[in-house]
Amino acid sequence: MKKPDFDDSFCNGLTQLLEWRRDVRHFKTTALPDGLLDTLLDLACLAPSVGNSQPWRFVLVEDDNTRQAIRENFQRANSQALEGYDGDRARLYASLKLEGMDKAPVQLAVFANEQTEQGHGLGHQSMPEMLRYSAVLAVHTLWLAARAYGVGLGWVSILDADEVSKTLAVPEDWKLVAYCCIGYPEQEDDTPELVKLGWQDRQADCRKVLKR
């Protein structure tokens, strides 16, 4: 294939993509057009992976009862999390909408196969977490690709992960990495909802660079 040239116009577009990529919790119920989810999953599979192990595994959650079980899992984990806050912070936490399972037309669980033989163990003997990190890279690739196509993604992490695995009856060696709500967003924004609602501003600490 011909070597691509990423010009200024593309680089500016990429910056905008990163600026406008949001964690979406408010979805329209509109279905994705036929084939779009396949396109996005094909792109996700271009993600880097340790030893080229490609350890991501996708589970599409379609059954209403199964979705309900996952939503109840979230509600229990979220109630438990709320108990850790007091006063104004607790009130603010309770007011946040932290998942879009009520409306998102697509719900996708992403797992890492921690026992895959693909990649022949390369690169994760001293850092076994690299297989899970590779699945994280696939989720992020999916997220950015979705945004480019006008589709929003919300990563739900307030869950008992082992219970999700049981509910979805996946192989024992699969570890839940992300539960993704996917669909068209009700609104588009370049400011994170947690900034707008006063939970956590962007800040400069993370941009400092230590030198050694």
Add this chain to the structure above:
Amino acid sequence: MKKPDFDDSFCNGLTQLLEWRRDVRHFKTTALPDGLLDTLLDLACLAPSVGNSQPWRFVLVEDDNTRQAIRENFQRANSQALEGYDGDRARLYASLKLEGMDKAPVQLAVFANEQTEQGHGLGHQSMPEMLRYSAVLAVHTLWLAARAYGVGLGWVSILDADEVSKTLAVPEDWKLVAYCCIGYPEQEDDTPELVKLGWQDRQADCRKVLKR
């Protein structure tokens, strides 16, 4: 800011970016132009993070002795990894170049601050790994941005991570997520080196979707 329109031309460019993003181990020694690393780190800080906790922490490794200590760390971890292979697979493993520390002009360690108060704990009480995953998302953002600007990145994971933390004298609560070699690649390719050298092909298992 005005809502961007990601048109077909941008989406095609993004697909090419994902196809041509490689894990680079062969670097030119050419320095990056002034300001480019700052631009890339600014973009990396647009990565998603759990609760907007922005837990990534960057350490630029510049000192020759420090670089040498990290390289020796790699060599020990790599020798140990090699012991796990036999016969042809061992010979092939030994022939692979798995890091670019010999030439890469920029070496950047990325950590997750596991005790950050930013984000106020949101989203990682039931899945504490979300802070590390957020730092992974920053590395991937940096990686894609770098590629768009013609710069290669190689993620070295064959390391004793705790020893890297000691060598770099980072705060106790920081967990190493990635050690990145960064610079202009000697070659550009849309095929992973591990595919070309016969270690691990792309395969279709990871693209299957279970339905539940």
